[in-house]
Amino acid sequence: MNAGPHHPRVRLQRVISAAVPTATERLPERAAVIDLDAIRHNVRHLVALAAPARLMAVVKADAYGHGVLPVARAALEAGAEWLGVAHISEALALRAAAIPVPVLAWLNTTDSDFAAAIAADIDLGCSGWELPLIALAAQQQQKTARINLKIDTGLGRNGSTPTEWADLVARARQAEASGSVTVVGIFSHLAVADEPDRVETDEQVAAFTTAVAVSQEAGLSPRVRHLANSAGTLSRPDTLFDLVRAALAIYGLSPFANQTSNDLGLRPAMTLRTLVSVCKEVPAGQGVSYGLNYRTTAPTTLALIPLGYADGIPRIATGGPVRVNGVTYPVVGRIAMDQMVIDLGEAALVASGSSVIGAEAVLFGPGDDDASVDEWAAAAGTINCEVVTRISPRVPRVYQNV
Structure with missing residues (x-):
């Protein structure tokens, strides 16, 4: 009997088959990717809403973690x-x-x-x-x-x-x-x-x-x-x-609890991504991260995501979403200084020698299938602008549509 598209085996096989970008396409191993066209779109939208009032683009705190000079220039180009x-x-x-x-x-x-x-x-x-x-x-x-x-x-x-x-x-x-x-x-x-x-x-x-x-x-x-x-x-x-x-x-984030960025005609500008650095099968009862607050309930596969609170991810944001090859997994266990863990599930479905090492892991982004900054804010008990603003300088910024 063939497995359907949502069968666990198919889901995990999608993860396993993730392709590593070529050298010419490769981003830094950790990166906050900033779409300056999203900034321009948001500014134009706000300029139209505010008219005849003029618009001041607030770029304090390194443009809320997005990079002050690229954002300032993009905002001015769009009408600020x-x-x-x-x-x-x-x-x-x-x-x-x-x-x-x-x-x-x-x-x-x-x-x-x-x-x-x-x-x-x-x-x-x-x-x-x-x-x-x-x-x-x-x-x-x-x-x-x-x-x-x-x-x-x-x-x-x-x-x-x-x-x-x-x-x-x-x-x-x-x-x-x-x-x-x-x-x-x-x-x-x-x-x-x-x-x-x-x-x-x-x-x-x-x-x-x-x-x-x-x-x-x-x-x-x-x-x-x-x-x-x-x-x-x-x-x-x-x-x-x-x-x-x-x-x-202007960064594409909603200030309202009951309205999304899309509802407001805004486009989130930041995508936070990295690569899976470790993938291993573990038995039931395996503890994960400091305090061992999470233990696996069955044999499973853990993947290590090399971002942590030194990169600006709130330490308390256990449960925050990470998307790997089309599937979103919550962070399990405590987030550490440099890393966090996701539980991929069903270790028996991972063929011997297969691995997701090198697969792209997206914490949040603007796509319909991406997790949102708001989900990370909810996991951390904070607000979306704190999440993006605190992404640390150790995470390189990569600019699209300069």
Whole structure:
């Protein structure tokens, strides 16, 4: 009797017959493959949704692990007009690469190099305490600093409190009159836009609108008002204003628990893949990895995947999916620093001498059959943007459609 296409023997034979790429096709043995056309597609989609508001592509944290310079260039090619980062050092790296568009750096400390930022025409986020330091650095540089004043509309992180806002805008107006700064923008950040029906977003929009009005009454004329993140851009037109700051969505990831990337018209840009490094038959009762929290229940075949928490895979993500030659297997046992294990099942079906060593193992990717970043996030009890952002520099980035 012939086995059907879903019979375990056929499934395992598909794994065994995986072909190793030729030398001319071979990728690094571990690689995060970044499709820059996916970045461009996502940016074009967001630009269309946000219009007439313009789009800031947020490329902090090495573009969420995707590689800041290739992503920044692809985003600008697709219609982004601003770039956003957390730290001045990130913005200076963009300027060193001769990227001339407006760049906003919004997370500062008392040791931030405001002088270098001003010299490089970098926009600076200002919550209040930075204003005299920025003004002084501007005077020393004999240049006018570009600042974006931040109002805390409810997130509770940086940004001026509403009670201190009138004083901040008055001081900013005085600094403008002296020529040390120009207030380019007013901004805030949404707390719960990934849950579009929550009333707190309505409250934040109202608070932001009031803050802008107060700044205008004080004599400021900000050119850009920006509040929306990816979730706001995708679901709340009332948050768009003049500029949106999109991060998660430009990488093709969904900010919503009940909508996939595909539902939103987005294409995930990163594929994380490697090669199976060990394949061996083991008996029932074989323990796997530190703590021996997993034991095989029958004779089976284990395959070793050479990625671990030093590569950015969360140690707690046992159960995360790995796809080998068309079949998806969960990780079993604890994830170690450099490796993890999958259980292929049915050792008796593996012909003597057969092996999946060298077969491609894909942890996540954009294909319909690939596992998703969201599945790994669920296994780790975290969110999709943390999974991609934490993929470490030891994993080479390979760029497609440069």
